[in-house]
Amino acid sequence: MYLIPKNIKVKREVFKGYGIKEIAFVFISFCIGYLISFLGSNHIIKLLLFSVPSILSILLTLPLPNGLTVFKIIQKYIKFNINQKVFKKV
Numbered sequence: 316m317y318l319i320p321k322n323i324k325v326k327r328e329v330f331k332g333y334g335i336k337e338i339a340f341v342f343i344s345f346c347i348g349y350l351i352s353f354l355g356s357n358h359i360i361k362l363l364l365f366s367v368p369s370i371l372s373i374l375l376t377l378p379l380p381n382g383l384t385v386f387k388i389i390q391k392y393i394k395f396n397i398n399q400k401v402f403k404k405v
Contacts, residue, residue: 340375340376344369
């Protein structure tokens with residue numbers, strides 16, 4: 316396995332830390348929030364229904380200082396729990 320130096324980018328980034336997949340995920344959540352906002356009748360409820368999925372998607376894809384995102388950490392946690400071996404006492 317080869318180590319990749321920190322100054323070399325592995326993926327294409329549109330913004331710092333945001334690639335095409337992250338931007339698509341945020342755009343889809345904006346669209347979902349827009350469609351959900353039609354369920355409310357009051358302007359405050361509409362704003363709340365629009366902003367919750369949008370802010371949640373931005374926070375899930377926001378890169379942390381170590382280069383990971385919350386979404387990737389959750390994926391790694393689930394993968395670790397699935398691959399965890401259970402040893403039995405005999």
